[in-house]
Amino acid sequence: MSEGWDAAGFKARVDEVLRAFVSAEADRFADIDPHLAPVAGQLESAVAQGKRLRAAFCYWGWRAAGQPDSDAMVRAAASMELVHAAAVVHDDLIDDSPLRHGRPTVHVALQSAVAHRPGAARAARSLAMLVGDLLMSLAGQLFATSGLPAAYLGRARPLWGALARELIAGECLEILHTAGTPDTVASLKVIRYKTAKYTVEHPLLIGGTLAGAGEELRTSYRAYGLPLGEAFQLRDDLLGLFGDEQVTGKASADDVRGHRPTALLAEAWRTADDAERGQMRALLGRPDPDGECLRQVRELMRRLKAPDRVEVMIAERVDEALAALDAARLPAPATTALRALACSAAHRQY
Secondary structure, three states, X not given: OOOOOOXXXXXXXXXXXXXXXXXXXXXXXXXXXXXXXXHHHHHHHHOXXXXXXXXXXXXXXXXXXXXXXXXXXXXXXXXXXHHHHHHHHHHHHHHOOOXXXXXXXXXXXHHHHHOOOOOHHHHHHHHHHHHHHHHHHHHHHHHHOOOXXXXXXXXXXXXXXXXXXXXXXXXXXXXXXXXXXXXXXXXXXXXXXXXXXXXXXXXXXXXXXXXXXXXXXXXXXXXXXXXHHHHHHHHHHHHHHHOOHHHHOOOOXXXXXXXXXXXHHHHHHHHXXXXXXXXXXXXXXXXXXXXXXXXXXXXXXXXXXXXXHHHHHHHHHHHHHHHHHHHHOOOHHHHHHHHHHHHHHHOXXX
16 A cells, blocks of 8 residues: 555546446436436436545545455445435435536426426426436445455445435434524534435445454544544535535525524524524525525624634544544555545535
């Protein structure tokens, strides 16, 4: 493991795997009937962009356990990005988000395919749900056909059940807590299950388990992965409201319109007085919040110092993750890569 970590080179390898695999699957899907072409196009669009962090964590879970670089392992790691693509399609659908990566989300893009019929928006949402389902199925297919030995794949297969169960539990918890009384503990639980585990912890564990990692190493992966995954989503919450839409590629009004149970909102609510809570109730959940509404929400959040406290929460979790990484005494290239990935996950601008 003497070579360094070429993040851009790894991303290019994962991009190529996804492009070739999903393109072939989209062609097979469209061959069933010409009417399926717009849906097939959204399969490809859903994986066209991404930082490929989840694939990288999976790959370094493998490498840190002493295994060499392998094209088969890159294919297996790329399957994590199809899990993410499926989760994003479903999440955008649940949240009715209009933009992702600066482009129309799948349920918005597919409206043109059903514009001729009554209830086009509902039909497009149904199609998007099925796109997400197919992407999750393709994730398992890519993993199973990665080229790794069957015995290796068998070791990791049970983790897929845990990944899906916890991801869906997180999505359900977010729906159940939406528009309720904001609570930081509940918000952090949503973060943990909806995003943190499948972004860092599970990819690391899957990569390590494929490589035959022992319990001690897997425990180190959990100690690093869970706080870092939480920091990732806390950063996402800040960017969702305070980020530049031209950079994030997502609509800043989403969390306000959806009255989502973010830690940012919960921290603002926790320190607000009755008048400020009344103001939040009046501003959150509006079907079409305008620029003035967003300005008032941001101003109120800043006055209550909620963004500052979330920044502290991010820093605490990154420090916890890096301390666990240092204690794990991994091979130097793995430590270097996982440090760089921690920075990419927690301190990004999009």
